[in-house]
Amino acid sequence: MLGIFVKDLYTVRKQAVWYAAVVVVFAALSVLIKQVAYAAAIGILVPVSMPLTAIAYEEREGSQKFVVASGIPRAAIVGEKYLLGLLFWLWSAAAYTTAYFILGAEGGAVEFVLPLCLPLIVLSAVLPLAAKFGVEKARAYMIAVIVVFMALYVALMPVVRDAAANALVLTLSLAGAAIAVFVLSFLLSVKIYRRREF
């Protein structure tokens, strides 16, 4: 897995620097205009975009066949893309968290945790699609998935506020659900990728 991870970091290094900078800019913007939603929104886009960009290069270069033929287990090939997503999730989560606490944003633990969980859930939805249909179609689906999740986020906010009395339970449930979906998504992607031919 390390070899593919290093390859992807080399391959997407220019985009990675660009995205890392955008995350910082959005976090700073959130602080300046006192609206943490900007840092939250970019936190969804970046962790999903990086693995998709890496997969797009692989599809264009035919390097998926090269990696498979090199005897690397398919679970490791799939897992590396989840790892890449997690790496950029960590970066954007750190920027969002920093902005959130600088602003001293109002709201409870649920409102803080939800934007951290959404990128994992979107990533969990998009990566199996990329494994099944390839990155071009997955990108199209990604936009739909993000729109659906953003709409759900907005629609559920009043419910979330009402549930403040059970904040701890809800926060833990959200985090637990995000992790569970992430793990299930990985297992599904592995199953799909094992059947794929190059």
Place this chain on the structure above:
Amino acid sequence: MLSIRHLSKSYANFNLSGISFDVPDGAVVGLIGENGAGKSTLLKCILGAVSPDGGQIALAGKPLSSLTKRERQRIAFVLDDVGLPLELGLKATNTVLSKLYETWDAAKFRSFCEKFALPERKPLKEFSKGMKMKAAIAAALSRESSLLILDEPTSGLDPVVRDEILELLYDYEREDRAILLSSHITSDLEKIADYIAFLHDGRLIFCEEKDKLLAKYAVYAVSEGRLSELGGGAIVRVLKREYGTEVLAERERMPETFEGRAVSLEELMLFYAKGEKVC
């Protein structure tokens, strides 16, 4: 080294069926066949990029499915589309491949790159086709391997680069190693192959020693009238062209009154692909 038995793979409009042959230790097996004959599908089955529907493939007696990662990596390969990450330069490629392969020899890779005069700093996407192929060959030869699989390594390359690549393959230490080489350029295989496996329409027509094969058959130019004299026994295929009829036949079974000429691999392929059988 490599043993293939009853291999089959079905697609909606193509079937690879009943493929059985061996790639012996120390031998170069040339795989020939027209476009769509199933060569790439066969190679992909060996490389694990395609799952066969049936049959067995074994490396040194061990089924591919039960090979460890290290054992699997003893199959080196050169893909027709190279497959190396094209955004990277050779230095970064060396680093990546050293993490990918358990028996990678970074010094050997550098040495090959210097030998091929490949630019170290340019990304591979800026290499010419020949340079990309040389980089792929350098990558394949810079780790411990017992089998080298090449899919059209000389396709689209000029004769000078092709010759360099063939020399490299010739130099590949072959005491306990083997090469399976797929190529449309049959003249390359005539230079380097010990055995020829011919695929046609998803089936293996023959896999025989090249020298015996070329000695066994000859091409005879005959008139329609004399063709009927021959009967079906010696004739393998008949190819009727506008300028005359040619017959591929077994030398030993032909009457001495007929004078044949040596057959090339390309002609063998043509006779089997386009020629008619005589009953």
